Amino acid sequence: MTAALVRRRVILLLVAVAMIAAAAVAMDGVPYEPIYHIRPPKNWINDPNGPYRDPVTGKIHLYMQYNPNGPLWGDIAWYHVTSEDYVKWTRPESPVAMWADRWYDRWGVYSGTMMNNNYSEPVIVYTCTEPENIQRQCIANPPKSDLHGKRTLDTLVKSPLNAIMSEDMIPGLVALENFRDPTEWWLDPTHPNRWLIGFVARIKDSEGDNAHVILFSTEDPSFQSGYSFSHSLYTYKYDLDRMFECPDFFTLAQGGEHYLKLSTMPSHRDYFVYGAYQADPVTGKYIFVEDPERSFTFVDYGPLYASKTFYDPILNRRTMWGWTMDELSDTQVRANGWSGVQNMLRTVVYDTVEQKIKTQPVPETKGLRLHKLVDMKGIAVTQTPTQIVASNTNNTLYHEIIARFTLADPATFAADATYADDSEVPEVGVMVRANASLGQYTTVSVRMPTGGPSPSESTQQLETYPAIKVFSTPTAASCSAECNKMRLCESYTFRESDKNCTMYWKTNPMGTSVDATSGTVREPLLYLGRTQSGTIGNTAPLHGRAPFATATPNGFELHIFVDDSVLEVFKDEGLETLTGRLYIDNGADTTGVAVYARNAGTVTVDIEVYTMDTIWKAPTPNAARNFTNSLYNLLDTLIDV
Template sequence: MNDPNGPLFYKGVYHLFYQWNPYAAVWGNITWGHAVSTDLIHWKYVKELALVPDRWYDIKGVWSGSATIVNGEPILLYTGWTNSSTQVQNKAVPKNSSDPLLREWIKVDAENPFAVPPPGINTSDFRDPTTAWIGQDGLWRTAVGSKYRANDTGIILQYRSKDFAKWELLDESLHAVNGTGMWECPDFFPVAVHGQQGSENYLGEENAIQKFVIKVSLDETRFDTYVVGDYDPASEKFLPSFEALDIGTALRYDYGIYYASKSFYDPHKKRRVLLGWINEADKPTSDIRKGWASVQAIPRVVWLDENQHSLRQWPVPEINSLRKHPIRHTDLLLKQGEVFKVNGSQGSQLDIEVTFQIPKAHANDENDEFNFESSRVEGIPNNTLIYCNGSFPEAEQIIGPFGVHVLASEDLRERTSVFFKFLKFKGSWKTMVCNDLTSSSLASDATKGVYGGLVSLSSYKNRQALTMRILVDHSIVETFAQGGRTCITARSYPLLGSDNNAHMFVFNNGSLPVKATHLAVWKMDKIRYTTV
């Protein structure tokens, strides 16, 4: 399983299509699987495959795409890999649109492919059409990810249609950035400037105060990166709010192994929902042995942060229905080197919320410089391993790390560590949240790296506190720091600290005492999967 495709809400049902190899636990034979849900948590697999590679225009693979509601009915746009290894864009419609489960789909052979690589675009660099929107002229628009090989420019091409059947390439691209390589799985959507309510308004009508988001998956780095800006429906151009925060330079949805994400507007609850693919971090032989590979992340609600140039993400509130057996602690004072075992938290499915009081040496510093654009800090290496898991000689002062160990063996030989760490550099403080997997498993075939992202406190109301929420589901650890301003997804494969032998600890490995003012841990019920 890999990319989420075509998510939508239709006739009271959430639909998720996804890239899938139905024959093996390795990439290949790409089809569209299909699952449905009424709450985005418990899912039913639809027996019928939605799309299979059986036409000349998709015989080598039914690749990623999107869903759009057109005149009240859903239409799928997707990339096909042809019998000549060319990427082209195609269309499919439901066989029976009155079926709320949308079990069967029909490819529109008379219209497919509706777009082929234009001049200057390589036949293997043209894929993943977005959800369509209506332009100022009343005509439909969709966008396709691509690149110009001459200068390695990532680009989003725009297409226009009056009938959703015949499409023409527009002269102007939606956006492009030199040196960023192939842009796949693009996404383009509006966000309200104030509040968490989602939007599907692309025209700025009715005095809507909003920004726009372009997200792309960078094929060369495997990062999902985004930029917030303004969109002029008249000129059909996107302009970043801050050039320094453009695609590929600063902002990522997730600083771990979260990729090929896709959002959709949920009209049922008026929110923007984000789905993403979590890859494995072990060897393919392990996946073949267990018979499956990769999962979809817990759906997230996404909205614009108060700073108006970055996003926040949070697990959909429906996940709280799985919580049980709460454990709570307040005002835990952790001295230098102290580790606190959270009794009663054994298990590998947990929901954890923790708040740390910022150490006074940091919080009271007059040179505290919280600037979100510091996500590109001069002199700090891009390799977060150096900062998260090692010394940094250029630092004037380091505070931390302090955080939690999850999926830990009782003797801590195995542990996945999620923590905060402060660096004082050139007179100002920078805050990092990290996920350290270097001691996560005794297994020889597991990747044991370090993930990390800088945290902004500039728009956070309580400047004296650091917060994180961690969802643990067996091998998956999803972290949401500072209310979802920085997110990290990781895979951990412990041999000792798994299932009921998995323990949780709160720790302080720094030189200053740290107080955990709030700690709440819930064991989680299992998500139910059935087939329809």
């Protein structure tokens, strides 16, 4: 081989390496891209669908709403990813499992469920949407050749019987676009060979125009046909949109009690509803009767939405995925080329002491830890932030942080204290995405709301603070009592003129009026502060009620996951959770971690910090070699060696 030929070969190799590096950047270096939250390399995603664990292969299958043609919503298909261990994930070569390609779903193959029928075969039910947004329900199945072969479940074949449930089967349906989002199937308690499945619908009933979870039934053990409308499982009169989304109806290991999970568009939040699944005394059909002493609670205090639970038959546990959308303009999203992530997979457990459902990352998440950066005990926390990880350490935007705070005097968070402004409010927490000078940062904390226990007069509620419930009550005191009892509620306004109580899930801006009285629940808040973050997205704070847990009255734990533009926070093993978004352009300069305490007396912290790995499996050596060889072939064609 001549020297010139060697030089040319070396040049080819260097170019190939550069192209491989460029390919890696294109895959994993796009703006604000998380590495351990599930998403496609590009384009839009929203609701998680399925999910399903195959009891034959052990493989986990997650589907999701996906636009194959761009980063904004539209042309909805089903995208598919798989895992064998909940740690590392794979995108199939052909990741779209179902397209919008039939007359009955040309507007979109919307959200759905995958579950085994009575013959142990996976069946998919999904909302199929005809032009003009006519919503019906359809069935799809993996082909028999796949079920008896590799069981990839990467292609879903639509039933020739579709659509199997239609809008004309629902008494009192208001508008054709208000029938969607199937739950799992379950056996009818009144009939040993009948299965029930739930959907959301907007129905005009005897009490008005209301949000319903409705049930259809079938006696077909294959789940393919024979569906008829049964009855309403649950009705809610106070939703501003008169329509739910993405219901789940499930039991947990503790006592077999039933729970309902709902999403609502006005709040763009998800909720747990507590109650009893029991026979209606008039009809004998089983309905869900809400327990007002426990209902409702938020799934998350951030933009987690359209969450979906599923039961893992191998690990015998129920878990939950949710979707978090972006908080950028359409122009910014188009420039980035992608939008939306699936939240980290969470366990779903009922806490019998706190009487609420808690969610926290599955234990397998620990498999993503790369390096332990910090393990410090008994650090004194003061108003001057204490730097725990310097910015640019390991140059990583991907952290797991576990901070356990202890307060010498928890009474600093007393409900009867009054705070004139934010400078007086007790607050203890962690700074993440901080720069070297700690002049730019995002706070994750537990703090008290401003104001005090005495009701204040108010002119009106700002539009940015959506109401969760409006009802009649005789006095401001009864309005306040109801807000305190309902764990969604942070603040209220009572109008004397019409005796209306309006409850809000954000803190209440106070004003002056002879007619309106407002107040704020005097409990600690789990709080995400973004005003100093440097984000180009939303800087408004996110928060929700987060009292100290009964088991730890002198402190609390914050478990924080930082994944570039995605933050997930779990307080006290998931009793309260909060998801947030950050879009920081100088990302490499804002990787620091610090702790702080303001107006809280003596505080100490035990803290651990880990760097985190990607969830995506690396290409196999053969795949990498084939890619390199293909680059050589391309370059040999372009360059005359």
